[in-house]
Amino acid sequence: MRLLVAITGASGVEYALNFLRRLRELGIEHTCVVSEAAKRIIEIECGAEVPKCRSEDEIHAPSASGSAAPDAMVVIPCSMKTLAAIACGYSGNLITRSADVMLKEGRKLVLVPRETPLSPIHLRNMLTLAEMGAVILPAMPAFYHRPSSIQDLLDFIAGKVLDVLGISHNLYRRWGE
Secondary structure, eight states, X not given: OOEEEEEOSSSOHHHHHHHHHHHHHHTOOEEEEEOHHHHHHHHHHHOOOOOSOEETTOTTSGGGSTTSXXXXXXXXXXXXXXXXXXXXXXXXXXXXXXXXXXXXXXXXXXXXXXXXXXXXHHHHHHHHHHHHTOEEOOSOOOSTTOOOSHHHHHHHHHHHHHHHHTOOOOSSOOTTO
């Protein structure tokens, strides 16, 4: 599976950094695109270096074309700005153009919104995208697996995304286990 991971400027970039670590551990081929806003959020929230990535202004990248699109795309975290742009078909950068390609090509698009509370506009945009075939997977960790650390919560969300992509993992204890 060829996977595109996009990180946008919403709080919760640690979800993305953890997801990227888990992909590397699983040997999953992936490319990463980081928005300018996300680069700043990574510095503020994590004090971490920005992962090796493509820039959002590289509109010529392969993922911007249906003939070279990846098998799946995950936007984690997905800002409401990016979600709205995708819902309206506004392909103003590599992230939103790649998401548009995923929808038009009928490929898997997973959006991990990280916002609370949600306004009616946010909900309408999510419904619009779900009706187009995108998977809306909010960063809402469960507690049935009895997490004992923040890492457990991060892994739960990474695991749920991997589940949607059909990738096997052991990141959390499933219900009833």
